[in-house]
Amino acid sequence: MEKYITNNLFNKYMRKYQKKTIEFYDKNVKEYKKNTDPLMNPEWLKKFTKYLPSKGRILDAGCAYGRDCDFFVKKEFDTYGIDLSEEMIKKAKKSINNCKFSVMDVLHLDFEDSFFDGIWSSATLLHLKKEDARKALAEFNRVLKKKGLLYLDMKEGEGEETLKDPRYSKTEKFYSYFREAELKELLKERGFEIADHVCSSKATKYHYTKVIYLIAKKAHSSTN
Numbered sequence: 001m002e003k004y005i006t007n008n009l010f011n012k013y014m015r016k017y018q019k020k021t022i023e024f025y026d027k028n029v030k031e032y033k034k035n036t037d038p039l040m041n042p043e044w045l046k047k048f049t050k051y052l053p054s055k056g057r058i059l060d061a062g063c064a065y066g067r068d069c070d071f072f073v074k075k076e077f078d079t080y081g082i083d084l085s086e087e088m089i090k091k092a093k094k095s096i097n098n099c100k101f102s103v104m105d106v107l108h109l110d111f112e113d114s115f116f117d118g119i120w121s122s123a124t125l126l127h128l129k130k131e132d133a134r135k136a137l138a139e140f141n142r143v144l145k146k147k148g149l150l151y152l153d154m155k156e157g158e159g160e161e162t163l164k165d166p167r168y169s170k171t172e173k174f175y176s177y178f179r180e181a182e183l184k185e186l187l188k189e190r191g192f193e194i195a196d197h198v199c200s201s202k203a204t205k206y207h208y209t210k211v212i213y214l215i216a217k218k219a220h221s222s223t224n
Contacts, residue, residue, distance in 0.1 A: 047121075060080065
């Protein structure tokens with residue numbers, strides 16, 4: 001049986017390997033916001049929202065302090081934001097109006113089937129083991145409407161590791177890495193087809209590995 005973190009700091013579904021990662025986000029809200037505000041990606045936000053229905057329903061899965069939720073709200077989308085970091089969600093609730101924020105696990109989405117027109121998941125599944133990323137994609141598929149859109153960005157590479165992040169005093173966080181072909185095959189298996197993608201090798205202070213950016217469309221329901 002899987003062991004979950006059950007104290008007041010962590011969601012009841014938390015896997016043990018996620019503990020240090022979520023502790024980092026809980027303890028570094030201000031610094032993380034300062035470092036990632038400049039990394040907002042308007043190009044892909046515009047691509048993603050361009051094909052969604054006017055005032056459609058969007059889930060930001062792994063919303064942190066709500067940076068991208070604010071963009072969706074200002075575009076008049078019906079916006080939901082979830083994250084496992086309680087402190088990030090507290091910050092989001094204080095900062096952004098007209099968005100429904102919840103502490104929630106992407107592996108256990110508390111939403112009805114076919115509820116969302118789009119799911120935006122930026123730098124979220126990269127903190128899951130690959131077997132759990134697969135499960136999260138099945139949940140995304142379940143709550144997306146027919147032909148609903150999914151945005152992902154992931155670190156390009158191989159394997160999984162707990163890494164001491166040099167950007168934050170070498171705080172440990174868990175990462176999984178995907179090759180382009182591997183990620184495309186996983187999405188196909190989970191009932192998605194790729195609509196747009198790119199693998200960026202641009203080095204920045206924050207992105208010290210290649211990043212895969214993609215938009216996928218729900219092609220059919222995932223069966224497991």
